[in-house]
Amino acid sequence: LLLSRLFNMQKVDPDHLIALVTEVIPKYSCLVFCPTKKNCENVAKLLCKYLNEYVCIKKEKHDCIAELKNIGNGSICPILCKTVPYGIAYHHSGLTNDERRLIEEAYSAGILCVLTCTSTLAAGVNLPGRRVILRSPYIARDFLKRNQYKQMVGRAGRAGIDSEGESILIVQEKDKQMVTDLVSRPSEGCYSNLLCDHGKGIKALLLSLIGLKITQTPEEIVRFLSGTLFSVQQQQLSDGKSLWEVTKQTLELLIEKGLISDKVSHKSSEQEIRHTLEVTTLGHATYKGSIDLEYCDVLYKNLKKGLEGLVLSNYLHLIYLVTPYDLVSQCTPDWMIFFRQFHQLDVIEQRVFTLMGIQESFLTKKASGQAVKTTVDGFVVSQFYLSLVLYSLVKEVNIWTVALNFNLPRGFVQNLLNSAAAFSSSVLHFCEELEEFWAYRSLFKELTHKLSFCVKTELVPLMEVSGVMEGRACQLYNAGYKSLCHLANANPEVLVKTIEHLSRRQAKQIVFSAKMLLNEKTEALQEEVEELLRMPSDLPLQSVTSM
Numbered sequence: 001l002l003l004s005r006l007f008n009m010q011k012v013d014p015d016h017l018i019a020l021v022t023e024v025i026p027k028y029s030c031l032v033f034c035p036t037k038k039n040c041e042n043v044a045k046l047l048c049k050y051l052n053e054y055v056c057i058k059k060e061k062h063d064c065i066a067e068l069k070n071i072g073n074g075s076i077c078p079i080l081c082k083t084v085p086y087g088i089a090y091h092h093s094g095l096t097n098d099e100r101r102l103i104e105e106a107y108s109a110g111i112l113c114v115l116t117c118t119s120t121l122a123a124g125v126n127l128p129g130r131r132v133i134l135r136s137p138y139i140a141r142d143f144l145k146r147n148q149y150k151q152m153v154g155r156a157g158r159a160g161i162d163s164e165g166e167s168i169l170i171v172q173e174k175d176k177q178m179v180t181d182l183v184s185r186p187s188e189g190c191y192s193n194l195l196c197d198h199g200k201g202i203k204a205l206l207l208s209l210i211g212l213k214i215t216q217t218p219e220e221i222v223r224f225l226s227g228t229l230f231s232v233q234q235q236q237l238s239d240g241k242s243l244w245e246v247t248k249q250t251l252e253l254l255i256e257k258g259l260i261s262d263k264v265s266h267k268s269s270e271q272e273i274r275h276t277l278e279v280t281t282l283g284h285a286t287y288k289g290s291i292d293l294e295y296c297d298v299l300y301k302n303l304k305k306g307l308e309g310l311v312l313s314n315y316l317h318l319i320y321l322v323t324p325y326d327l328v329s330q331c332t333p334d335w336m337i338f339f340r341q342f343h344q345l346d347v348i349e350q351r352v353f354t355l356m357g358i359q360e361s362f363l364t365k366k367a368s369g370q371a372v373k374t375t376v377d378g379f380v381v382s383q384f385y386l387s388l389v390l391y392s393l394v395k396e397v398n399i400w401t402v403a404l405n406f407n408l409p410r411g412f413v414q415n416l417l418n419s420a421a422a423f424s425s426s427v428l429h430f431c432e433e434l435e436e437f438w439a440y441r442s443l444f445k446e447l448t449h450k451l452s453f454c455v456k457t458e459l460v461p462l463m464e465v466s467g468v469m470e471g472r473a474c475q476l477y478n479a480g481y482k483s484l485c486h487l488a489n490a491n492p493e494v495l496v497k498t499i500e501h502l503s504r505r506q507a508k509q510i511v512f513s514a515k516m517l518l519n520e521k522t523e524a525l526q527e528e529v530e531e532l533l534r535m536p537s538d539l540p541l542q543s544v545t546s547m
Contacts, residue, residue, distance in 0.1 A: 017032065017046070022051065029129040032117070035139055047083075051114075119151075128162060137175055191233060216278075218251060254293075262275050263276045285434050288429050394454055421451035428440075
């Protein structure tokens with residue numbers, strides 16, 4: 001019987017993760033780095049299944065589950081619901097920001113003693129452990145870099161927090177030589193990113209330099225670049241091109257895109273030609289709005305086309321215009337879901353679909369697996385798919401439901417929403433610099449606000465307070481704290497007793513943040529009133545909105 005159990009354990013856990021973890025927990029903490037998000041979840045379930053007899057269930061862990069439910073408006077990941085009572089959780093980008101924050105706090109407080117995580121935890125989050133286990137020397141399909149490896153194992157025995165620590169890297173036979181090289185070779189060098197992504201960085205830098213009038217000639221740009229890290233490394237980064245050649249080539253690309261102009265003049269006393277660089281109106285709008293130079297012409301074209309037949313009976317068309325371009329490549333449409341979501345739209349909403357050049361017959365064939373002969377822009381199709389995700393959120397459907405409906409990680413959905421709100425603000429600034437897009441200004445201002453707070457209108461004032469998300473805002477509103485003023489004057493002790501699963505520290509932080517925000521709004525309102533009082537007496541006073 002014992003041999004049978006050992007055989008089964010070897011089959012289930014060939015890398016002896018359970019033994020490695022039980023050596024340090026629950027007295028100390030342990031981090032298990034996994035190559036993929038799915039592997040994180042599977043390892044957490046495995047550990048939970050075989051560690052439950054070692055880790056006692058405490059009230060704090062049940063409170064942690066209750067808080068996770070509150071964050072998800074009543075929804076909670078079934079894996080976390082099962083693992084958290086035993087001090088285990090997973091941590092990766094598929095979680096929402098609030099879920100990750102809560103798990104990090106619970107781990108730091110000792111409520112959780114094991115985290116299975118991806119490499120995203122290795123940078124930017126101070127979560128050390130007595131033992132760090134690397135499940136594999138890979139991140140997805142890519143072999144670890146020296147810097148990544150050092151960042152991960154550096155979590156073990158953090159100075160000032162723990163007296164000692166150790167790291168364990170689990171290696172397959174085929175990877176032994178590569179791992180030997182990994183741990184013995186020096187760290188990778190630090191290189192300038194100005195020429196990465198087809199020179200994306202240097203194009204943005206030059207446009208800003210010219211737009212801010214820091215440099216106005218090619219010679220001044222070269223002098224500026226000579227003081228950068230890139231100038232030291234330009235021979236190896238630019239295929240042997242000189243700094244002047246790189247500058248000239250980049251300026252030509254910016255001129256070709258219509259972002260800058262080159263005015264040629266002759267010096268009065270000499271025949272020498274002088275080149276004076278200036279940003280065009282489009283270039284000015286691009287750097288003012290912080291628009292990615294790779295997409296500024298696409299954005300301009302889409303906005304121009306939108307003026308010809310903008311559908312304003314709903315938000316869908318506007319949302320399409322501000323769907324972040326950089327996230328489109330990260331999402332492949334599920335054609336059956338796409339087809340189903342399309343048929344849930346009304347006639348006017350489907351008109352937006354047609355305006356993008358996508359026919360219903362195209363979706364029908366893709367969903368049924370048939371060959372499609374007509375040529376359709378794949379980028380536009382994927383962008384519109386993400387627009388439908390955002391449209392659902394704007395209609396006040398919560399992130400959990402939207403993620404389920406579109407079969408997407410809720411962390412990705414939240415990231416999409418945050419990116420869309422930021423991009424909408426950028427597009428607003430872009431339009432403010434171009435007179436032809438005057439009609440968009442008030443529309444994008446409203447849309448930015450809508451994307452920033454995809455909740456019922458009455459919850460928006462509460463969600464402006466730092467640390468208050470939708471679930472907490474609902475609790476506060478239902479408890480009678482219906483405005484910023486009410487919340488700023490609340491007693492933290494009363495809040496703890498009134499609001500379920502709210503700690504004293506969180507209550508004090510919420511009240512403090514509400515007071516700070518109320519003071520800022522009051523000062524802004526006073527300045528507005530004073531400005532109105534200084535207006536000529538024959539002009540009517542504008543109505544001042546009260547808080």
